[in-house]
Amino acid sequence: MSPRRHFAQVHVVDDERLGQEARAQSTDHSAVRLWLRLLSCSTQVEQVIRARLRERFGITLPRFDYLAQLERHPDGLRLNTLTRNLMVTGGNVTLLTEQLVADGWVERATDPADRRSTIVSLTSWGRREFLRMAAxxxxxxxxxxxxxxxxxxxxxxxxxxxxxxxxxxxxxxxSSRQERAS
Amino acid sequence: MSPRRHFAQVHVVDDERLGQEARAQSTDHSAVRLWLRLLSCSTQVEQVIRARLRERFGITLPRFDYLAQLERHPDGLRLNTLTRNLMVTGGNVTLLTEQLVADGWVERATDPADRRSTIVSLTSWGRREFLRMAAxxxxxxxxxxxxxxxxxxxxxxxxxxxxxxxxxxxxxxxSSRQERAS
DNA sequence: CCCGGTTACTTGAAGTTTGAAGTAACGGGT
DNA sequence: ACCCGTTACTTCAAACTTCAAGTAACCGGG
Structure with a gap:
């Protein structure tokens, strides 16, 4: 299938302690290798952060991400925007919102300019607690x-x-144009 | 909506189409920004691959990753090794294995040298189908x-x-030594 | 005004993933 | 041979996530 090798002086060590990167082999093309390496790095950091958030604060990574997003927007965010920023589906944000509201982190308000939209923002307690965690x-x-x-x-x-x-x-x-500076 | 701008030569476009990276701001330190950018890139690729795997083959990304791992090991892998390589929890691998066995992709065998261990490998049908998808x-x-x-x-x-x-x-x-060539 | 298309969000079912607790097997030391 | 600690895997509840289908509100023409 993939007739090539010859590109690495660093031979892949086999499976032990290599994680997702172990999927890359000399026969894979560079695009796949790049993707696997990217994923591997990302996952490793994510695991560490997830574990620490749970141990130290009893909070999950998705909730933390949600709160982080809100912290940067004192005026609140529309759920739609949040969905895009967090890169998850709408149903997911709906559920997270319910939970965070129920736990007192977040409060909802209807956008006066568009009754379809919900605007969420941190409660003052939520902001205080989040900043403590974020540090x-x-x-x-x-x-x-x-x-x-x-x-x-x-x-x-x-x-x-x-x-x-x-x-x-x-x-x-x-909307929003892409500038392409370089 | 966002009463702030002015902090970079490459101004951030606001929220539209920026995804997780929109969390990074001038006040964040470089470590956080690097992590968010890494996550953002990884997530974007992942979304595309996940969607295509579903559309084209009706398979999920975790299952594809599992199969990819096995394809590289014709002699099969212990579940433990698989768990480490895929960087997920053991319970997850147990469930995925059940499903993939049930669907005929994978077969299980008990390691003769260690009765605790299960060795999984692709069925010949599974290998054939996987290679088709992998290409x-x-x-x-x-x-x-x-x-x-x-x-x-x-x-x-x-x-x-x-x-x-x-x-x-x-x-x-x-076990396993890390070579660190370069 | 109202119709049709779009957008914002919610709901529900199915699937994934985790973390913690449990069972079984191994292996070294005594 | 028997413990004891470790390792391999399973189970289960809870959380997360997606997709698809549904409801409600907006908006632009006719």
Whole structure:
């Protein structure tokens, strides 16, 4: 199927401790390898953050993400916007909203300009608690990347930005123009 | 709606079509921004692949990943190894295995050397079908990254490798040496 | 005004994933 | 041979997620 190898001096170590990347083999093409490596890195960080959020605060990652989104928007967000930002389905946001409202993190209001829309925002208690968690959350990430050379980190950030710009233009369902600066 | 702008030379477009990255802001530290960008890229690719697998083959991403893992190991894999490679919980692998066995993709055998262990492998039908899907799957990725400059792609791949190497050493629960060539 | 298309959200069923607790098997030390 | 700690897997409840179908509200023409 894939008649190639010859491209790695670093032979893949087999399965132990390699995670999803172990799926990549010399016969795979670079596109697949890039995707698997991307997924692998992302999953590893995610697992750590998820576990810590649960241990330290008894909160789940989806809820934290939801709250993080709201924290940046003191005036609240429409559920629709939240759905897009979190990159999940509408039904998911509906359920998360119910739960977060029930637990006192978030409050709902109807958009006066469009009665279809619901606007959610943090309660003052929710904001206070979230900021407390967020501060620690950030330190976890700093610690995770600590020792990862700054130059490489910045370069990685930059390259991910390019990839993001390359991927984003697909499915411009709403308004908003894409600038393509570089 | 968003009473703030002015913080980067590349101004963030607001919320529209920005996904998870919209969470990053000028006040966030670089560690958080890197994580969010990584997650954003990963999620975007994942959504596309997931949707196509469902449309074209009526299969889910977790099942495809499971099969991909097995395809590379004609002699089969222990569930434990699979759990580590897929980076999911054991319970999840147990359930996936049940389903894939029930649907004829996979067959189970008890490891003669360790009666606790189950070894799973593709059925011949499963292998044939998987290879058919995998060929198309690879083309989707090629197409996704098509137009993304080769130099940037290779650089990104390289930097992700560094990040991966930086993250991996946490929790070396099993054997297996890490080579660290470069 | 009203009709038809679109958008915003909700509902419900099916599926995935996790974390914690439980069972069984291994293996080294005594 | 018997413990004891570890490992492999299973089970189960709870949480998350998706998809598809449904309801309600908007909006632009006729």
């Amino acid at each position: 620690e959350h950030e330190q976890w990430l700093v610690a995770l990347f600590c020792g990862f050379d700054d130059v490489h980190r910045d370069a990685l950030y930059e390259h991910l930005g390019r990839l993001r710009a390359h991927l984003a233009p697909r499915g411009p369902s709403t | 198309e799957h690879e083309q989707w990725l090629v197409a996704l990254f098509c137009g993304f400059d080769d130099v940037h792609r290779d650089a990104l791949y390289e930097h992700l490798g560094r990040l991966r190497a930086h993250l991996a050493p946490r929790g070396p629960s099993t």
